[in-house]
Amino acid sequence: MSILEAIILGIVQGLTEFLPISSTGHLTVVGQLMGLISDRKPEEWTAFIAVIQLGTLGSAVVYFWRDIVEIVGEWFSQNLMERRPIKEQSGGAKSGWLIVVGSVPVAVVGLLFKDAIEGALTKSLYVVAGSLIALAIVLAIAEKTARFHKKIEDLTFIDTLIIGTAQAFALIPGSSRSGTTITGGLFVGLNREAAARFSFLLSVPAVLASGALQFYQSLDYLDADGWTTLVVATVVSGASGYAAIDFLIKFLRKNTTFLFIYYRIAAGAAILALLAAGVITT
Numbered sequence: 001m002s003i004l005e006a007i008i009l010g011i012v013q014g015l016t017e018f019l020p021i022s023s024t025g026h027l028t029v030v031g032q033l034m035g036l037i038s039d040r041k042p043e044e045w046t047a048f049i050a051v052i053q054l055g056t057l058g059s060a061v062v063y064f065w066r067d068i069v070e071i072v073g074e075w076f077s078q079n080l081m082e083r084r085p086i087k088e089q090s091g092g093a094k095s096g097w098l099i100v101v102g103s104v105p106v107a108v109v110g111l112l113f114k115d116a117i118e119g120a121l122t123k124s125l126y127v128v129a130g131s132l133i134a135l136a137i138v139l140a141i142a143e144k145t146a147r148f149h150k151k152i153e154d155l156t157f158i159d160t161l162i163i164g165t166a167q168a169f170a171l172i173p174g175s176s177r178s179g180t181t182i183t184g185g186l187f188v189g190l191n192r193e194a195a196a197r198f199s200f201l202l203s204v205p206a207v208l209a210s211g212a213l214q215f216y217q218s219l220d221y222l223d224a225d226g227w228t229t230l231v232v233a234t235v236v237s238g239a240s241g242y243a244a245i246d247f248l249i250k251f252l253r254k255n256t257t258f259l260f261i262y263y264r265i266a267a268g269a270a271i272l273a274l275l276a277a278g279v280i281t282t
Helices: 003-017 023-034 042-063 065-081 091-112 114-118 125-145 157-171 177-187 192-218 224-251 258-277
Strands: none
Touching (some): 003 042, 003 224, 042 224, 065 091, 091 157, 125 258, 192 224
């Protein structure tokens, strides 16, 4: 992989990680077009994607720094030091519990189906295209049926478990972590901006755990050139990821998610057309 290819992949990762259009799907398509995905060692591509997600994780931490400091500080203070009952805890501490509960489904599914997630089937562009289109339809249903009456502080543990379960579907390439969690948020009644904000906060522990594990596993086959391109892609993904977060938060204050729904359907159809024409292969 060249430095230029690493920069391109970093930009694609950062821009698409937080928009509900699937970073993994876009990276898989771009990786296919660049000839960077090996059928013999698909786990290496999975590891690369997971590690450069640490760059976008960094952008989320920077963007929501005050929220994260408040949540972590109050959660540890009121659970490990003061030991308050959950009902008597502050908003930050309760948000911490919501993130803990919401992170359970993706952790369980990720561990149970680790081999399948890292396997060749999940690199299939048919899977990516199908997920792009199918989840677009589900998001459209959420848009049409949502009540948009809740803020993050109104969430219950059941609500968060539903959103967390939705996040687990993001392990399917083409689904989109932000797309599935925003969809889950809309279904439980969150307004669009709150759904996006909670989606980003919920992504932090999942991306950190996934990226750290894959980073450790990638040490076995990364050479000097591999380290260079990995670092470049990660830094670039962080910068572009920050821009994507800021755009989406502001966009959803006044707009629906239908722009992304239409894009997902068009992108999925385009991938199927390219496959049928033999321009790309799965």
